[in-house]
Amino acid sequence: xxxxxxxYLGLGIFGIVGPMLFPNYTLQIAMLxxxxxxxxxxxxxxxxxxxxxxxxxxxxxVGMYVCAAIQVSMFYDLAEYTASYGAIKPVFTESxxxxxxxxxxxxxxxxxxxxxxxxxxxxxxLRGPYFAIGTLGVAxxxxxxxxxxxxxxxxxxxxxxxxxxxxxxRSLFFYxxxxxxxxxxxxxxxxxxxxxxxxxxNAIRDDEDKAEAMGIPTLRYKQFGWAVAAFYMGCIGxxxxxxxxxxxxxxxxxxxxxxxxFMVAMALLGGKGTLWGPVIGAIAFHIVKETTWxxxxxxxxIVLGLVLIVNIVYFQQGIMGWLKSMYPEKFGIVVDKSTNxxxxxx
Amino acid sequence: xxxxIIEVNNVSKxxxxxxxxxxxxxxxxRGSITGIIGPNGCGKSTLFNSIVGYHPIDSGSILxxxxxxxxxxxxxxxxxxxxxxxxxxxxxxxxxCVDNMQISVSHRPGSQATMFASRRGEIRERAEQLLExxxxxxxxxxISGDLSFGQQKLLEFAMALMNEPKxxxxxxxTAGINPTLINGLIDRLRRANEELGITLCVIExxxxxxxxxxxxxxxxxxxxxxxSGKPEDLQNxxxxxxxxxxxx
Numbered sequence: 368x369x370x371x372x373x374x375y376l377g378l379g380i381f382g383i384v385g386p387m388l389f390p391n392y393t394l395q396i397a398m399l400x401x402x403x404x405x406x407x408x409x410x411x412x413x414x415x416x417x418x419x420x421x422x423x424x425x426x427x428x429v430g431m432y433v434c435a436a437i438q439v440s441m442f443y444d445l446a447e448y449t450a451s452y453g454a455i456k457p458v459f460t461e462s463x464x465x466x467x468x469x470x471x472x473x474x475x476x477x478x479x480x481x482x483x484x485x486x487x488x489x490x491x492x493l494r495g496p497y498f499a500i501g502t503l504g505v506a507x508x509x510x511x512x513x514x515x516x517x518x519x520x521x522x523x524x525x526x527x528x529x530x531x532x533x534x535x536x537r538s539l540f541f542y543x544x545x546x547x548x549x550x551x552x553x554x555x556x557x558x559x560x561x562x563x564x565x566x567x568x569n570a571i572r573d574d575e576d577k578a579e580a581m582g583i584p585t586l587r588y589k590q591f592g593w594a595v596a597a598f599y600m601g602c603i604g605x606x607x608x609x610x611x612x613x614x615x616x617x618x619x620x621x622x623x624x625x626x627x628x629f630m631v632a633m634a635l636l637g638g639k640g641t642l643w644g645p646v647i648g649a650i651a652f653h654i655v656k657e658t659t660w661x662x663x664x665x666x667x668x669i670v671l672g673l674v675l676i677v678n679i680v681y682f683q684q685g686i687m688g689w690l691k692s693m694y695p696e697k698f699g700i701v702v703d704k705s706t707n708x709x710x711x712x713x
Numbered sequence: 714x715x716x717x718i719i720e721v722n723n724v725s726k727x728x729x730x731x732x733x734x735x736x737x738x739x740x741x742x743r744g745s746i747t748g749i750i751g752p753n754g755c756g757k758s759t760l761f762n763s764i765v766g767y768h769p770i771d772s773g774s775i776l777x778x779x780x781x782x783x784x785x786x787x788x789x790x791x792x793x794x795x796x797x798x799x800x801x802x803x804x805x806x807x808x809x810c811v812d813n814m815q816i817s818v819s820h821r822p823g824s825q826a827t828m829f830a831s832r833r834g835e836i837r838e839r840a841e842q843l844l845e846x847x848x849x850x851x852x853x854x855x856i857s858g859d860l861s862f863g864q865q866k867l868l869e870f871a872m873a874l875m876n877e878p879k880x881x882x883x884x885x886x887t888a889g890i891n892p893t894l895i896n897g898l899i900d901r902l903r904r905a906n907e908e909l910g911i912t913l914c915v916i917e918x919x920x921x922x923x924x925x926x927x928x929x930x931x932x933x934x935x936x937x938x939x940x941s942g943k944p945e946d947l948q949n950x951x952x953x954x955x956x957x958x959x960x961x
Contacts, residue, residue: 562829563836566808566816573805580765580799581876582791582820591828701809701854 370697374643382546386539393538397610399653400542400549404603405630406637406645406652407552408596413631414639415560416592417572418491422502423600424627425486425509426479428620430601431608432513433478434471435525438609441467449520461531472544472605479601480594487590494575503623510621524615527608541610548606552599557642559595568592572640629656632671636678638685647686717776718743718880718912719764719795724773724783726756726763733759735936737773741880746906746913748927748944750920752957756936757916758800761882765797766790778879792821794879798886800916802865806858810849810868813857814840817872840875847871847901863890867898874905880912881905887919895919899926924948932957 382400386393405423412418439445442463459467490501514522530537559565567588570578578585608614621627629652637648655674659667678685684692691698719741726734733756741747749757763770766787775783782790805813815836830836844850847867852860857868866889873881886902887895899922905911917923923930924944931941934956940947947953 559829561832563816563818563832564828566812566832567828569808569812570805570816573807574803576787577799577803577805578816579788580791580797580803581817581872582788582796583816584788584792584820588828699854700856702859 371643378646382550386542390538393542394610395657397538397542397545399650400545401603401607402626402629402633402649402653403646404545404549404552404599405626406633406649407549407556408599409630410634410639410641410645411556411559411568411592411596412589414634414641414644415565415568415572416589417575418494418589418593419499419631420502420593421499421627421631422490422504422506423596423630424621424623425502425506426483426597426600427604427607427626428506428509428513428616429482430472430475430479430604431614431620432519432525433601434468434475434605435527435608435614436519437471437474438464438467438528439525441470446518449518449523449525457528459528459531464528464531467528468609472602475601475605476598477601479597483593483597484590487586487593491586491589491593506621506623506627510616510623513616513620520615522616524613524619526613527611529612530609541606544606545603545610548599548603553642553646555595555599559592560642564588564591569640632675632678634685635683636674636685638687638689638691641685641687641691644685644687651686716743717741718778719914720774720776721760721764722774722776724760724763724775725771726759726768727771732936734763734770737933737936737938739931739938739941741912741914742929743912744906744910745929746902746915746927748923748930749914749916749933750918750923750930750947750953750957751933751939755933757933758884759936760933761797761884761916765795765882791876794819794821794877795882796873796876796878796880797882798866798869798873798884800884800888802862802869802889804857804865804869804872806856808857809855810844810853810857810860811837811840813868813872814844814875817875819876819878843871843874844868846874846904848897863894866890867894870898870901874909874911877909878911880914883913883915883917885916885918887917887922895922902926 385396409420409423412420436445439448442459443457448457486505490498490505493501513519519525530540532540567583570583571585571588575585611619614620633648633652634645635648636652637646638644656671659670663670691700695702717740721737721739724734724737737760749760751757762768764775766782766785766789770783774781777793777795782793815832818836841850841853844853847870849864849867849871852864857865860868866886870886887898890898902913903926906913915923915927927944929941930944930947932939932947932953939956940950940953
């Protein structure tokens with residue numbers, strides 16, 4: 368059995384059995400899958416294409432708000448609902464709730480795809496640090512725009528409809544959604560990068576001007592990669608909004624200083640530009656984060672900062688990159704052992 | 714064999730006060746090997762960059778297969794079937810040689826490069842055949858950035874062939890290549906021209922190479938077209954000798 372199969376088996380078993388064994392931690396494990404999804408989708412452009420976006424959190428928030436707006440406005444007047452600051456206690460029947468939720472999640476993803484294609488036209492003209500700052504600007508702008516939109520509650524946010532199931536199933540219900548989305552995202556990315564798309568992405572990372580000179584329509588590849596990330600970020604944002612029960616722009620929908628940065632940190636920790644790096648990085652990061660939050664409260668950000676600094680200064684290749692350089696043969700990388708490299712057989 | 718695949722008419726290009734190209738005209742016949750020579754800084758690479766759309770030209774026109782292309786950008790021109798290699802070799806340094814080859818398939822309309830095409834099968838076979846053709850087969854699984862400079866040049870040439878271009882513009886293909894490999898490279902350039910039917914346009918400083926290879930040669934000097942003709946004519950042209958072949 369290969370290492371990868373062991374990983375799949377282990378994570379699969381944990382994903383299914385975890386919430387049964389540790390029912391009190393169900394939402395914590397759900398957060399873990401959300402972070403795996405965030406890091407993995409960030410890596411499509413960030414790691415594989417060399418376009419380090421700091422704005423992918425935009426799609427998380429937009430997906431969340433689109434979903435909420437659809438869930439509410441299908442059966443109530445959205446503006447009236449939000450203006451009441453939760454005073455209207457709407458009752459959603461089971462079918463109303465689930466139809467609204469499913470439509471909302473899908474629409475959250477689809478709207479984000481459209482948004483990413485549009486934004487991509489502008490920001491993919493930027494490179495390197497300019498792209499990072501440009502996308503960060505997009506996220507900040509989106510957060511401020513939503514904060515001023517009264518229809519969706521502005522800074523006060525929206526109280527989400529209640530899940531019409533017995534309360535003890537609530538965590539498990541959202542857990543399943545998070546897990547399924549993370550699995551779907553993982554296998555989408557896995558498939559994408561097993562095709563010519565993966566090579567084009569890496570070519571753009573290594574030398575975009577050369578790729579362009581070879582006729583690769585680089586903008587289309589970048590847009591597509593970002594759109595896939597946007598889709599899953601939109602969907603997971605929609606689920607997260609319902610999971611938290613209440614959404615507002617500053618800390619829940621567009622959490623720039625936390626998840627906006629965490630997703631990048633996780634991918635870097637695990638090793639960017641690899642399929643498993645973001646997954647492993649997210650797991651490691653989540654463990655460090657939860658441990659420090661539990662045992663080192665008040666010091667948690669200092670510990671996380673230290674991890675980040677050590678990672679960026681001394682450990683840039685990340686866990687997967689380090690494993691690759693230690694055991695290249697296990698990753699199918701061939702190292703030329705002959706010392707006389709200039710002697711070709713031409 | 715008299716059809717012109719590239720026609721450059723009165724092209725000028727200046728960078729600020731530096732007139733890199735002044736009123737340049739030249740043609741490349743379909744199926745030919747055309748050479749461009751001239752001293753360093755005479756505007757050869759600028760001319761190349763103008764032809765492939767790397768920068769807009771100030772005046773003049775450039776026709777590819779009879780169509781004006783001077784307003785198009787690099788990617789569009791590459792997808793029409795005109796490729797260039799770089800003087801400073803450019804490959805995808807963190808990918809292995811086969812991957813470098815596979816992603817170099819043509820992106821022209823109707824070609825086999827769709828976004829999610831399989832990496833196995835026909836594409837891979839052709840990639841390996843071409844690596845064999847340039848003599849890099851035994852290195853095919855190495856990370857290309859670890860190859861020597863000369864090998865990277867060969868890889869870049871093979872990548873260009875993978876793309877099946879109609880015209881290939883080569884910027885100093887033999888610069889930095891071990892002299893013992895140069896004959897092999899000339900042979901491969903000629904075979905690419907004859908067997909694969911690729912029109913070549915070559916910038917070259919190595920006189921032995923270009924005089925052997927090219928059927929027509931253009932000589933630039935100080936951004937202007939100094940002389941053109943058959944290799945033997947140019948070799949005896951006093952202006953060319955004075956400007957380039959060692960008047961000083």
